[in-house]
Amino acid sequence: MFEGLERITYQSGDQIFQEGDVSNCAYLIEGGGVEISIQREKQPFRVSILTVGDLFGEMALIDKQPRIATATALDETCLVRISRDALEDKLTKVDPIIEHLLRLILRRFRKTHYRLTQKDYLLPEDADQVTDVDFDRTQENMIVHVRIASDIIDALSRNEFELHYQPIYSIKDNRIVGFEALSRWHHPVYGIMSPMQFIDIAESSDQILSIGLWVLEKACADLKTLSEEYEQSPLFVSVNISARQLANAEHIAKFIGVVEQAGVDPACINLEVTETMLISELDYAQQTLSSLQEQGFMISLDDFGTGFSSLSHLQKFPVNMIKIDRSFVRQMLLDHDSMQIVKASIGLAQALDLETVAEGVENEDELARLAELKCDY
Missing domain, CATH: 2.60.120.10 (Jelly Rolls)
Incomplete structure (x- = not known):
């Protein structure tokens, strides 16, 4: 040998x-x-x-x-x-x-x-x-x-993925106005896996493209069911979109086609992107997101405050709302710095005419404080 x-x-x-x-x-x-x-x-x-x-x-x-x-x-x-x-x-x-x-x-x-x-x-x-x-x-x-x-190559064909939904609650209107789609993989060996355990692997290859289309198709179909169940309209659904998806023009065309075929108003689809991804993929991300927003899609900036947040980035990118990271929300009543970050984030969003979503709200005290700060969701 x-x-x-x-x-x-x-x-x-x-x-x-x-x-x-x-x-x-x-x-x-x-x-x-x-x-x-x-x-x-x-x-x-x-x-x-x-x-x-x-x-x-x-x-x-x-x-x-x-x-x-x-x-x-x-x-x-x-x-x-x-x-x-x-x-x-x-x-x-x-x-x-x-x-x-x-x-x-x-x-x-x-x-x-x-x-x-x-x-x-x-x-x-x-x-x-x-x-x-x-x-x-x-x-x-x-x-x-x-x-x-x-295993992720054949996971879709084996129907091992499913979507869970986290309600998005309007603080002002006191009602559910949308849902965040959360993917889960039922791996035959490792059990239920969250995106944190497999999404980086998927994003390193074209598997993220297939998974992204499946998530969107399922979310569009489920949105109609959820709207009927809650008897409220219009609801919106938030789905993540990755740098690899935004960089692939053919994929974006399919992405838009899925929404059209499902008969869903693009305004009911909220595309979540991370600020770290926006900064690292500055050129094409700005152009693609602008095009999607022009067609009616909402754009939200996920995990705001944990990466390279700045006023220039919010001004540069076509963003409709920012999501304040749960690490700040959960600590805001206990930690002065966390409270100041939450206050500043909401204030900045209001100044730029953007909406705010606070992640991970767990009790009435947190909800009441966010209402005082005029957080939207």
Whole structure:
């Protein structure tokens, strides 16, 4: 299997590579053992001990970032050297989904490495145990990640998704005026999953496009039923729309077609976008959202106050309402800073003739205070 590959022998204590070195190859252990360590406060801390059959340094086969750890031979150690050049051609021919998953795994490893090196609260004698646990957990998470990325491809055809609805309540009119559509995935292994557990994976591929259309179709159909049940009209329904959806002109055309075919007034569809997404995808987001708003869709800015909020962003983008993040709403009666953020958000919205939605209201005291501040929903 490894015929023709270079073999290198290291003696006990020899460094195979050092943290920060330029990466260009991985190693398979044929004999001996290797210690993997990281630097924290200029001191080496052991991450793991590798033995015969283990592969290490494999991140260098996929990206060109510097080494994130140091590898040292524990005794006389024979290694098979696997160069990036040997695999580069194969990697370019691999399924794009697989290549993307590999890069996501690398990103997860690198984030974990950074987090571990920042753990100033660890005592040196505890470092081995804690870092081992963290890396084991990371490996488990990656297995779950790969499983989800694979299973999400057929989840729609297996009818594993469903929508739940959170009422949107008009404080002034004292009635329900709309609903927020919340997707849930009934995974056959991991049970009920919220979007926080799978949406990033979906957004990393075109799966988010299929899921987005399904959510809209279901929400449009359910809106008619909800309107009849509550005997109130017009109700609106809020659905999330991602950067990948906004960037795909063909998808947006289908998106509009779904609403038209369902016979729903676009004014009854509220598209929720995050401010972080707007800032990162500034150009096409502004243009696409403006077009959707001109056709009657409402646009709301989700999780307001948690990202890069500024007056210029609210002026620049076609927004009808802002949603004040639940983290501020839940703490506003207990924490002065949270109350000031809620007040400022509502005041800013009023100055710009925008409506406000307070997320996560749980009791009458919170509702009464929001009414005093003239929050809309």
